[in-house]
Amino acid sequence: MRWLERANGRAWVALREAVVLMVGLTAISAVHAASLDAALLPKIQGATFEVVAAKPVNDPLTYEKPLPLDLLPFQERNDKYYSIGTAFAIGHNRYITAGHVLLAGVDSLWGQPSLRDASGHIYAIDKVEKFDLRRDFVVFSLADDPAPSPLEVDTKPVLNQEVYAVGNALGTGVVIRDGLYTSDTPEQQDGAWKWMRFSAAASPGNSGGPLLTKEGKVIGVVLMKSANENLNYALQIGDVLNAPSGQAVMEKRVTYQLDIFSTTLNNHIKSQFTLPLGLADFFNEFQKRFGDYVDTQLKDILAKDADKLFPHGDGSNRLLYGGSWMNTLPGLITRDSTGEWGLSVKEGKVMTLAANGYVETGVLNRTFFLHLRRPDTLPASKLYNDPSALAEQLCKLGLFMRQVGSEQIRITSLGKPLTDTVHTDQWQRRWQLRVWAMPYADTKIVTYSLPVPSGYAIIMRFAMPGQSYDTTADMRTLTDFVSVSYSGTLAQWKDYLQNTALLPAAFKDIHIDIDYQHRFSYASKRLAFAYTPDLQKIEPDSLLTLGAGFLPDHGKVVWDVNTLSMRASKQDGDRLHIERNAVPPNDMDDSFKSYWDKLVKRRHPYESVAYTTDGETNIAAPAGEQAAAPSVLYSVYYVMAGTQQQDTMKTKLDLLLKGLQIKEH
Template identity: 40%
Template structure:
C-alpha cells in the first residue's frame, strides 16, 4: 500500500474522531434588530460651559471624535420591558441624584433623547429601578421576558459597553449564586463579557427573551452578575426599598460599627421627588451610623478615653491636624508627615496632606498681599489653594493642570462647638460631575482647613462628616502684628476664643497681650517691635468639668520670623496618671525649677545666642494644676549682669491669672 495513502487515511480518521469547534451562539439578525431597538443608553448631559481655567489650551484633539462631540455622558444601559416601562440598575440612576447636570435620560440608536418621567419601582439591595419617560419612543417594542433558567445554556449580555454604543456578547449561564446576606434570591452568574456601561442592560436567552438585568462586572474573573427578571416583575409598585448593611467608621476612631438600615418611601414619584427622598435617606443613613458608632464608643470618645498624655502635651505646631485615636486607642494628633508644600512668592506657602479622601491644608499669603478682599474672594482663595492641591484634568494621555475653578457655586458659614467660624464653600469641576468642598478657617496669616471631593449623591454626607471633623480640628495661630490686628478686628470671622483676648501694641512703647489666664505686658526694649514682628499663639483643648474649652495657652513674640530675639510664655498642665515618663519628668523639673528649668543663663557654643528658661507659677507646696514655662532668647551682645537684668524684666512682664 502506498505510504502517502496510508498517512492520508490516518489523518482523515483522526480528524473524524476529534471534537469539532463549538460555534459561538448567536441571535438571528431579526432578533438583534429587535433587541437594539428596545435597548437604550442611559445618559446625562454635559455641562454647557466649563468654569475652569487651565495652564494651557486643552488638547481636545486627543479625545476620540465621538466622545468630544457628544453633548452627553453615557453612564449605563436600560431596556424596555413594557409600554413606556424601562428597567436599569438602580446605581445607574441613583448616582445622578442631586446632579448639577440635571436628570438622567435615555438615548436610542438614532441619538434621540427621552427624559425620565416617573420612578415606578426601586430596590437598592437588588439594584434595579423601573421607570417611564416623557414622550416615549414609538418604534421600540418591549422585549419578552422569561423566568425559566437553566445552567450552562447560552446567554447574551446586551449593553452600552464602554460608552461606545449597544453591543451584544455571548456566553453561558454558569451558576445561580445566593445573595450574600440571607440568600433571599439568587444572582445569575454568566460568562458573557461585561464592560463599564453594561450596567442595567438585559441578559437574554437564545430566543431573545430577558432573563435578567446586568448588575455588576466581577473584578477578578469573567463571571459577571445579573438579577433575575422575576425579581423585577415581582417588585413593589408602592415603595422604593432602601436596605444597607455594611461596616462604618470615622477617620478619628479605630473601631467600626455595623448598621442594619432599612427604610422606604412612596412610589410612583417624579424623578425630582425621587432624588429628594433618596438623598434625604442617604443622609439619614449616615447620621444613624454616626449616632450608633458614637453611642458604642461613648466611654472612649474624646475627651474621654485615654487622654492623659494628650492633655499634658504641648504641641508646638502650626500646620493643622486632627485629634484622633492611635492604634492603642489613646488620643493623639494625627500624623501628617505624608504632606506637600508649595512655595509662593513673597514668603507665601500652601501646605497640604496627601490623604486619599480628604486633605488638610494651610494657606499662608505672601507678605505683601492685601487682605481687603481676602476672606470674601472665593475665586482668589481657591486659585491659591489649587497651587497646592495640584488639581488636573486628564485629556487623552495628557494631564493638564487646573489653575482656577472660578467662583464658588455655594458659600455659607459654620460656627463649630468651639465657636470657630468656618467658611464652607464648594466648586464644580464642570467637565465631570464632581465638586470640591472646602471648610476654611480664617487665620491671621491666611487660612487652614479641610478639602474633599464628592459626587452629587454624597455631597450632603461628605459635608456632614466634615462638620463633625471640624470639632476635632487642631490648629494654632501665627502672623505678623499687622496681620493679627486685622484678624482680631474681623468680629464676624475670628474664632470665639479671641472674644476674651485683647492685643494692643505700639512699636515705640511695647505690646500688651491679655487672655483670661495670662497677661503679657512687654516693653519694646525686650523685643523690638515692627511690621515683621511675629506673634505665635498656641491653642489647646482644655478639660472644663464635663466639657472642653479651646483656648490660647501659649504666646511667643519674635522680633522677626527667624526668632533672633523672642519671648515665650507657655502653659504646662500637670500630667494626669497614665501620661508618658517624658511628660512626668518635664513636670517634675518645672515644679522644682531644676534641670532645663533652673533659670540660669545659657548660651550656644559660639556664644552668639543667649537664653534662659524658667517657670512662673506656684511652688511644690501649693500642688499646682498648671505652671508656665518662660523662655527668652536673643542674639544681642549682653553681659551676664545685663542678661540677669533682662531676666528680671521679662518675668515682671508676665502675670498668671489662673492661680
C-alpha cells in the same frame, strides 16, 4: 465618615461604588454571536437604550490655555451627553435599568439621566415605578414613550445555556457578546436571593442592560463584574417582575467609619417610600432618607464609648497634659489601637506662592490638610470675604488638572462657589464652608477653611455625586477634632484681628495691642503680658504665635490659648516663649510627674541659669502661684542665638517676668 464596601478599603458611598465603573465605555460596532438569529437584532436594538446624562452647558472653570478638544475622539468631543449605562423595554412604557445607573443622577452636576435610542433621540424619564437598592434595579416610564416592541422574558433560565450580554454605549450601536450562564451564587449579605453568574463579556456600559437567551428573551439584568475572576453578575428578571409595585426599597448593609478612630459600625439602611414618583421627587426622597441615615450613624458612632471620646477618658490625658499646641499645618486628633488619643500631622510638600506666600500640604486618608500663608499683597479682608481669592491660591497648587487627550491642563480659577456659609464648631471656632463645582468630572471640591493670622488652615475633600451630604457631614464633625496654632507676623495679626466676625469665641477675652518700636501687650483672662524693645524688637515682621488647643481647666476641658511665642523676626533668632502647664493627674506616668516636679521645685532647666544647646542660649523659669500645691504653672523661656553670658540672659528673663502677670490659679 466612610462607606467601606471594597476589600481594598477604598472609601466611596456604597450605593455609588459601581457608578464609576459604568462611565466611559466606547463601543464602535455592532457584533453578534453566530448562534443568535440575526433576525432578532432589530428588535433587540429597538428595545435597548443607552442611559445618558447631559454634559454641562456652562463651565465655571478657567484654564491656563484653551482646551485642546481636538485631541479627543470625534464622538467624545461632539457628543452632548455622557454615557452611563444601558436600559431596556419589557412592556408598554415600562423600562428597566440598574439602580446604580439611575442613582448616578443623585446630586449630579450633569443633567438627569435620560434614555437615548440608536437614532440619537433623547427620552426623559417620567415616573419611577419600582426600585430596590440592594437588588440594584429600577423600573420606570418615559415622558414621551417611543413605544418600542418590548423584549420577551423568561423567568426560568437553565444553567449552562448560551447567553448574550447586551450593551449600548455612546449611541454607536448595540453590542452583543456571548457566553454561558454558568452558575448561581447567593447574594453576599444573607443569601436572600441568588445572583446569576455568566461568562459573556460585559463592559461598564453593559450595566443595566439585558442578559438574553439565544431566543432573544430576557433572563436577567446585567449589574456588575466579578472582582477577581472572569465572570459577571446579573439579577434574574423574575426577581424584578415579582418585586412589589409602587414601592422604593432602601435596605442594605453598609459599614460606617469615621476617620478619627478605627471604630466601625455594621448597620443597615432600612427605609421605604411610596412610588410612583417623578424623577426629581424620587431623588429628593432618596437623598432625604440617605441623609437621615448618615445623621443617625454619625450620632451612633460618636455615642459609642462616649466617655472615652476625646477630650474625655484616660486616653486623652497624654494629649491634654503633653504641652504646646504649636502646629501651623492643621492636624487631626485621632485614637490609636491602644485607646490613646494623639495629634496626627501629616506633613507634605510646601509650595511657594508670590510675595512670601506658600501652601503647606498634608494628606490623611481622603482629607487634604492645608496651611495657606497668604501673599503679602493679598489683604486678609479680601482673602476671607472673597471666595475667588482662596480658590485662586488653591489652583496654584496644581491639584486641579483636567485631562484632555494626552494633555493635563491646569485649572486657574474655580469660579463662584455653590456654597459659601460659616460653620461654628464645638469649640466656637468659625470655619468657612465653600463648595466648588468641577462639572466636567461631576465632582465637587469641599473646603472648610479656618481663618488664622497668616491666612487659612484648611481641610479639603473631593465629593463625587451622591457624596455631598456624606462628605460635608463627615468634615463638619472632623472640625471638632482639628488642632492648629494661630501664627503670623504682627502686620498679619493687625489685619486678622479686624475681621471680628470670623474670630474664635475664645478670642473675645483676648486683647492684643501693637505699637511698633514701642510696646507690645497681650491680655487674656489667664495672663497679661507686655514688653518694650528693651526685651526684643517689635517690628511688622515680628512673629507672634498663639498655641491654641484643648486645656484642662478646673475639672473640664476648654479650647483656649496655652502658649505665647514671639520671635523678633524671621531672620533674628531671639524669641520668648510662655507656656501654660496644668498639674497632671495622679495616674499619669512618671515623665509627666517629673516634668511638673521640675517646674514646682525650679530644677533644671527652670532655675534661671543660662545653658547652651543647638547653637542657642536658653534660660527658663516658672511663673505663677508659688503655693505648696499649685494647679497651674507657666514655664517661661528666653532664647538667643549663639553663646551668651549669664548676665545677658538673666536680664532678658527678668524683663520678661517683669512684664508678665498670671491671673489664674
